Amino acid sequence: MRRRDALACGLTLSSLFAGRRAEAAPSTLPQAAAVPGGVALLPLGPLGPLGATAPSARPSARYQGDTVLVRPQGREWLAVVGIPLAADPAVPQTLEVVEADGRERRLSFELKPKRYAEQHLKVAPRHVELSPQDQARTQQERAHLREVLKRYSADREPASLRLQLPVEGRRSSSFGLRRFFNGQPRNPHGGMDIAAPTGRPVHSAAAGEVLDTGDYFFNGQTVIVDHGQGFLSLYCHLSAIDTAQGRQVEAGTLLGRIGATGRVTGPHLHFSVYLNAQSVDPALFLPAPTAAGQGRKTPA
Ligand SMILES: [Zn+2]
Known part of the structure; x- marks a missing residue:
């Protein structure tokens, strides 16, 4: 009898300790999802x-x-x-x-299949039917951004691969949607849209170095942060940029303000996360949304 009590007690204690250990060491990894975009x-x-x-x-x-x-x-x-x-x-x-x-x-x-839905959006015609000048501009910008997003800083080791939400607002679950702008098919959506009013501060999702800032045709005013080893985050459509290339930032450092610059239907943050030059679902890196911030499909 006494032995059984001790055993039961031991089990309870060990499960208690296991629980405490799990609390003491939060994961530094994203959620695993071996799917396209994961x-x-x-x-x-x-x-x-x-x-x-x-x-x-x-x-x-x-x-x-x-x-x-x-x-x-x-x-x-x-x-x-x-x-x-x-x-x-x-x-x-x-x-x-x-x-x-x-x-x-x-x-x-192996990868598991993941089917992403279609999304149809209406934007200013100049962001769909490009003038020759805008076509030349976007070609240049695409080449520049491709180079930037390939950055692999071998000597910068991210302390964690978990991110904090860069702005308070309603998160959409629009990553990966197959997009049609004014009826025309375009690239799938490579980020998460967070709806928030113009001017609200946008913060770095983790520590790193500001790798690039610019005002791009589709992305509008943009900041890209290098967290190390090919782990990057990108903040688009800002109304103002409050940082500069080469600046060291912490998680929570002000980067800019919510806006509606570039190809948008209204003010929001487009937030992307990159690993080995691929944009992957930001939701895998963020804390689970609270009921208030729970996402619907928000504007582009
Ligand atoms: Zn977006």
């Missing part, structure tokens, strides 16, 4: 003997030609892979891994 978390093997977390012991990984974020997680190395919205779930995916000692191997992984 994030695949792929274990690359044990950290090795004590002290092997030195950068020299870190394996490196590439996916579709881009360097992938690799971080120690528990006793393992973990690749955190951004999956493009255009990825074909019918095709096995390949991660190219180079071990710390130079050995190379290929890791195959």
Whole structure:
């Protein structure tokens, strides 16, 4: 009898401690979602003997030609892979891994299909039927942004891959929607829209360095923050920019103000998150929305 009591007590205690441990160490990882537009978390093997977390012991990984974020997680190395919205779930995916000692191997992984709905929006005709000047401008901007979004800062290690909400407002669940502007098909939606009034402050979602600012044809006034190792965040359609390229920021540092610049139907923040040059669903990195901030489909 006494023994049974002790056992029961022991079980209760251990489950109590397990609960406390889980509370004490919140996850630093995004939610795993091996789908187009999601994030695949792929274990690359044990950290090795004590002290092997030195950068020299870190394996490196590439996916579709881009360097992938690799971080120690528990006793393992973990690749955190951004999956493009255009990825074909019918095709096995390949991660190219180079071990710390130079050995190379290929890791195959599967994607699950995810069907994104269509969204039809009405915007100013000049943002759909582009004049020759605007066409030239957007081509230049696209090339510039492609380069910027490929940034992989090897020596900047993000402390966490969790993000804080950059602005208070209603979140949409519009990431990945297949979009039609004034009836014409365009690229799928590569971010989360957060509806908020013009002028409301927009803050950095995590610590990092301001990588780029600009006033772009589609994105309007924009700030891009480099959190390290290809983990970037992008803030669009701002009415004002309150930072500058090269500035170090913390989570919560003011970047700018809500606006309606670029191709929009009204004031909101377009918020994108990048891993290995792919825009992935920001919801995987953010705390779960409260009832008040619960999303519907908001404007472009
Ligand atoms: Zn948007």
